[in-house]
Amino acid sequence: MATTEVRPDLTPSGEIRVMSPYRAKWLGWFTTTDHKQIAKMYAVTAFFFLLVGGTMALIIRTQLAAPEQTLSLPGLEVTEQVYNELLTMHATVMVFLFLTPMLAAFGNYFVPLQIGAADMAFPRVNAFSYWMVPMGGIVLFLSYFTGGPAAAGWTSYSPLAGPQFSPGNGVNLWIGALAILGISSTLGAINFIVTILKLRAPGMTMLRMPIFCWNMLIQSILILFSFPVVTAGLLLLWIDRNLGGAFFDPANGGNVILYQHIFWYFGHPEVYILILPLMGVISEVIPVFSRKPLFGYKAFVYATLSIAALGTAVWAHHMFTTGAIDVKFFAATSFLISIPTGVKMFNWTATMYKGKIWWNSSMLHAIGFLSMFLIGGITGIFNATGAIDFAIHDTYFVVGHFHYVLVSAALFAMFAGLFYWFPKMTGRKLSERLGIAQVIILFIGVNMTFFPQFALGLQGMPRRIQTYADGLGWGWLNMLSTTGSFLVGTAVLLFVINFFWSRKRGEIVGDNPWDAYTLEWATTSPPPYYNFDALPPIRTERPVFDTNHPDVLAEDEEYDRRVSSHPL
Amino acid sequence: MPRSKTRRSPVAYGLGILGLAALLAGCGAGQVEPVTEQGNGLHGLYLIVFWMGFAIFAIVEIAIFYMAIRYRRRKQDDESLPPQIHGNDKLEILWTTIPAIIVIVLFVLSWIQITNVQEVSADPGMRVEVQGFQWQWTFSYPDETLSNGEPVQVAGVLGEAPPTLVVPVDTVIQMSLKSEDVIHSFYIPQALYKLDVVPGLDNKFDITFDEVGRFRGQCAELCGLSHAQMVFFVEVVTQDDFRAWMTKTRTAAEREASGGDKCKPEGTKVEVAAKNVKFDKECLAAPAGTPFQIVFDNQEAIDHNVAIYQSEEAQPAGEAALFQGEIFKGPKEVTYDVDPIPAGKYYFVCDVHPTAMKGTFNIGEPEG
Missing domain, CATH: 1.10.287 (Helix Hairpins)
Known part of the structure; x- marks a missing residue:
């Protein structure tokens, strides 16, 4: 193994350094261009916003727990106005300030390590990308001090978000925040693409690259396609609001459907932007803990490429009920996208076949992801038909569907990744006992929260309503959902406790505690500032494993030859 | 475990x-x-x-x-690797x-x-125009017009009981959806269908109820503050019940249009105010054959007056008024004394703004 006696990552007394040794600690946080340091800052920022957005979610759920109520909390009465603000801010925070930066954190830390690079291609751009995230957050939350935040939903459909129906500063600051965060993501995407294409270590061909890196690459391409479009669209909305434009003002010849096209041309790929890297995480975790290579490496690459390609052609399935689009065309493309998604599900499941599955927190979270993503995927079929969507569009069925993907599945995948990589980042393991408790509570919690929402939607409860009449039979399902949401909150808090406890007192483990496959496990835990002293030979998709298990090297090389020699 | x-x-x-x-x-x-x-x-x-x-x-x-x-x-497993299947x-x-x-x-x-x-039929059994607004619905029946040419309407009023759209069973009903403000979505859960009400678009769909009953509907597109209050009901009734309901509603609407119950004389003092180049009332009433007073409260710094004419066309045609109040700038309140006028239906206007400021003036108990 490539370790050395010189440990610049240790202090003279032998403690693990969190920081590059070359800078003062407090200054380092502001000046660092180290991808690992930036990744941690991304992760902490994202987790902070998860707690903020999660608190908003709990307020929303509590407001809806019983019919015909207006919740009164100390200092906060959830009136119609406050409710609309909460649903707007909750979604914006979760999408742009939690999930997106969290994925940037995973990518930043592990893409350079997995391809054997010393850092990202543009370290300063990387730091700039990060610093725009808290700036975006500040701009967004400034609206609370300038007359109230945006309340037109995270989609900010015009004319509701236009100057006439949303006067005040909320939507302006919302546009500003999204523009900042969009530019941050776009710069990050360019950085990932260049890093992956240009900085791979000798021997690391594209088809030996870990699937996580493939997913980051394809995610970044999707970002390049979609974020500039929405940023431009939001600029038009800003002109409508502030300079008397009429792009989306029907009274003056504007077109409100145009805004929806622009928004969803970004909005749907955004869903894949949020889930692809997490699929990558799962594709790392499941093989390692099944003690087997990933089943159908090439199928994953092709499936991811197809999802990205089709993902740019399904946007108007969010607009089936506008009466202004070709429902059949977008039903067709939406159906098609389920095929590569299914291929991934089957391959993950097949990876576990005949394995020796290590039941630890990371793997259990990954199994939770498979189980939850399946529900999210299958309920998506109902929407994809177009015809059934006429009934369930904009109801709680849709809320349940996308929360199964973006909360249930995404949280499980994120935690799978955090439990898997925490030892690499700190040299210590997260507590298994707390981890198992967390996975159980999370599993019960998400299902209790989001499954009743399918029933609510099928019975006709629209989304984004502050309250509902008594006697509709929606009360007990909402109460169930609210109860579940507090379990989800508990699971997240358990992780926070686990993190702070394990950071100081977690079991110290070696450089490669999972006997894992990819290059990040070839260096120390945590890795030194410059990442690698030396790299193992890269002859297959799992170089570290082959170095440690010479007996499977021949087999892996044989597969590698087949993969590289044949396009399919 | x-x-x-x-x-x-x-x-x-x-x-x-x-x-x-x-x-x-x-x-x-x-x-x-x-x-x-x-x-x-x-x-x-x-x-x-x-x-x-x-x-x-x-x-x-x-x-x-x-x-x-x-x-x-399992616990008893050795460290050996399982079969390394690549795919x-x-x-x-x-x-x-x-x-x-x-x-x-x-x-x-x-x-x-x-x-x-x-599928949208060129010849539906009935047409309904749905107007979504912040934050209620108004339903009109363009095939059922009143004597003044306006269609029969069921208007929703925010803060009051939700409006009920009454339609006959087993009839192809064509809903035409219109909005003047933001996007709404016309959603009847038990129709398993919704269609957005988009300003600038004329969305239409056909719907045929096959059982009678009262069904709930609600706006399904976030449309601002009181989105959750945009509830309505659809009452599906038999053909006969529908005709009976329509006759009753039409009669009530005709009475409303001609001044109706709300516009009967109550004493010899008539109050009216002007603001934003509008009268605050569409209809005034005074007893027949006796002098009465008009208390006119002009609330803005613009010239206004109140004048009474024989018909709607009389003022623009230059005919003499039955009564013409003094024109003055507000904010100021002036009481006009009016000589007796025989019973009948008249019109009142502001001579300065005859197109924007006008209404019906009932003298005595008008018929109908």
Whole structure:
């Protein structure tokens, strides 16, 4: 193994350094261009916003727990106005300030390590990308001090978000925040693409690259396609609001459907932007803990490429009920996208076949992801038909569907990744006992929260309503959902406790505690500032494993030859 | 987890799923009962997709948990590696093709239903114009006009009981959706259908209720502050009941249009105010054959007055007024003394703004 006696990552007394040794600690946080340091800052920022957005979610759920109520909390009465603000801010925070930066954190830390690079291609751009995230957050939350935040939903459909129906500063600051965060993501995407294409270590061909890196690459391409479009669209909305434009003002010849096209041309790929890297995480975790290579490496690459390609052609399935689009065309493309998604599900499941599955927190979270993503995927079929969507569009069925993907599945995948990589980042393991408790509570919690929402939607409860009449039979399902949401909150808090406890007192483990496959496990835990002293030979998709298990090297090389020699 | 428990899990899981299936089958797989012809077709498709989805869910979910439990590492296991399987091309082809066939079938079935619900008849049995506004609905019947040319309307008022749209059963009703402010969505859960009400678009759909009853509807697109209050009802009645209801509503509307109950003389003092180049009342009334007073409160710094004319056309035609009040700038209140006028229906206007400021003036008890 490539370790050395010189440990610049240790202090003279032998403690693990969190920081590059070359800078003062407090200054380092502001000046660092180290991808690992930036990744941690991304992760902490994202987790902070998860707690903020999660608190908003709990307020929303509590407001809806019983019919015909207006919740009164100390200092906060959830009136119609406050409710609309909460649903707007909750979604914006979760999408742009939690999930997106969290994925940037995973990518930043592990893409350079997995391809054997010393850092990202543009370290300063990387730091700039990060610093725009808290700036975006500040701009967004400034609206609370300038007359109230945006309340037109995270989609900010015009004319509701236009100057006439949303006067005040909320939507302006919302546009500003999204523009900042969009530019941050776009710069990050360019950085990932260049890093992956240009900085791979000798021997690391594209088809030996870990699937996580493939997913980051394809995610970044999707970002390049979609974020500039929405940023431009939001600029038009800003002109409508502030300079008397009429792009989306029907009274003056504007077109409100145009805004929806622009928004969803970004909005749907955004869903894949949020889930692809997490699929990558799962594709790392499941093989390692099944003690087997990933089943159908090439199928994953092709499936991811197809999802990205089709993902740019399904946007108007969010607009089936506008009466202004070709429902059949977008039903067709939406159906098609389920095929590569299914291929991934089957391959993950097949990876576990005949394995020796290590039941630890990371793997259990990954199994939770498979189980939850399946529900999210299958309920998506109902929407994809177009015809059934006429009934369930904009109801709680849709809320349940996308929360199964973006909360249930995404949280499980994120935690799978955090439990898997925490030892690499700190040299210590997260507590298994707390981890198992967390996975159980999370599993019960998400299902209790989001499954009743399918029933609510099928019975006709629209989304984004502050309250509902008594006697509709929606009360007990909402109460169930609210109860579940507090379990989800508990699971997240358990992780926070686990993190702070394990950071100081977690079991110290070696450089490669999972006997894992990819290059990040070839260096120390945590890795030194410059990442690698030396790299193992890269002859297959799992170089570290082959170095440690010479007996499977021949087999892996044989597969590698087949993969590289044949396009399919 | 203890082994004895986990070994039974796949079976328990399977039984649980079957139990859930039985439960769901008992209540239309969770979806509300459709009450329209179009909805029946959509519900049929829903059931097909539900059971197909359920089968896939059960198979894959059982496979995931079976693999995870069956192939877990046991305590007595040695450190040797399991077979290092990299993949299987035949399986890849299989699990690409089978889902592809399934989605093609589902797409064809969806195509049929989409075509069915999107069909808009050139000659519907009845037309209804739905006007969505922040935050209520107004329904008008363009085929049922009053004597003044206006259609019969059921108007929603924010903060009051939700409006009820009354329609006959077994009739093709064409809903035409209009909005002047933001986007709303006209959603009747038991029709299994919704269509957005988009400013600048003229969205139409046909709907045929096949049972009588009272069904709830609600706006389904976030439209601002009181979005949650945009509730309405659809009352589906028999043809005879519909005609009876329409006659009653029309009579009431005619009375309303001609001044109606709200505009009867109450004493010899008539109050009216002007603001934003508008009178605050559309109709005034005074007793016949006796002098009365008009208390005119001009609330803005613009010239206004009150004048009474024989007919709506009299003022623009330059005919003499029955009474002409002094023109003055507000804010100021002036009381006009008016000589007796014989019973009848007259018009009052502001001579300075005759097109914007006008209304009906009933003297005595007008007929009808």
